[in-house]
Amino acid sequence: MDIQQFEQESIKRKKSNTDFIKKLKRKTPKDLDHTVHGLHDEVFDEIDCLNCANCCKTTSPIFTDKDIERLARRFRVRPSVFIDQYLFLDNEGHYVLHSSPCPFLGADNYCSVYEDRPRACREYPHTNRKKFAQLLNLTLKNTEICPATLEILERLKRVY
Numbered sequence: 001m002d003i004q005q006f007e008q009e010s011i012k013r014k015k016s017n018t019d020f021i022k023k024l025k026r027k028t029p030k031d032l033d034h035t036v037h038g039l040h041d042e043v044f045d046e047i048d049c050l051n052c053a054n055c056c057k058t059t060s061p062i063f064t065d066k067d068i069e070r071l072a073r074r075f076r077v078r079p080s081v082f083i084d085q086y087l088f089l090d091n092e093g094h095y096v097l098h099s100s101p102c103p104f105l106g107a108d109n110y111c112s113v114y115e116d117r118p119r120a121c122r123e124y125p126h127t128n129r130k131k132f133a134q135l136l137n138l139t140l141k142n143t144e145i146c147p148a149t150l151e152i153l154e155r156l157k158r159v160y
Contacts, residue, residue, distance in 0.1 A: 003054055006147045013143070013150065020157050021140045028133045035159055039152045040127040047148045053101075053109035055145055060097035061120030063087055068095065074116045125149040 029035070063071075065079075072082040086103060087095040097103070104113045111117055125146045126135050142149040 003052065006052075006054070006150065007144075010144045010150055013154070016157075017140055017143055017150075017153055020153070020160075021136045024133065024136055024160070029160055033130060033132050036132045036152065036156060037128050039155045039159075043148050043151050043155070047151070049148070050109045052147060053105060054147070055124055056105040056109070056111070056121075057101040059145055060100060060102070061118045061124070063095040063097075063118050063120075067118040067120075070116045071113060071118075074113060127152050 024032070068079045068082055068087070072079040075082060077085075083095065086097060088098055090096050102111075104111055104117075106112055111121070123129060125142045125148060126138060127149060129135060132139075139149060139153065143153055
């Protein structure tokens with residue numbers, strides 16, 4: 001599926017996905033983490049992020065102090081210089097990128113700082129994290145960015 005098709009599918013499924021998330025919030029299945037983690041593995045065996053990289057092209061991760069320090073070391077600059085060059089404080093007080101796509105994303109969709117990437121990038125799209133029920137709103141938002149998340153949620157609907 002190309003990115004335009006994905007965006008259309010995401011829009012088409014938004015109401016259904018929103019209703020499903022509300023249902024999961026009202027009555028969270030006890031085996032939700034186990035089920036989602038299995039679907040995460042299944043979907044990511046089928047989907048190659050390097051064919052998409054929409055997350056890197058459209059959104060910014062939150063950069064923690066540790067992320068900033070690690071990347072500043074990589075570039076051999078002070079954290080303040082790294083911040084000035086790449087980041088700003090958003091309205092929630094989080095450091096995020098000045099612009100998108102991510103300045104570390106190559107034309108081949110490879111990340112030039114992959115080994116030192118922010119924690120948020122390492123964990124994205126958060127569908128294999130514990131206490132998944134606490135991430136339902138984020139998951140819904142990520143269905144508009146990540147084709148894998150949309151597919152995981154679609155398969156989750158079939159289970160529940």
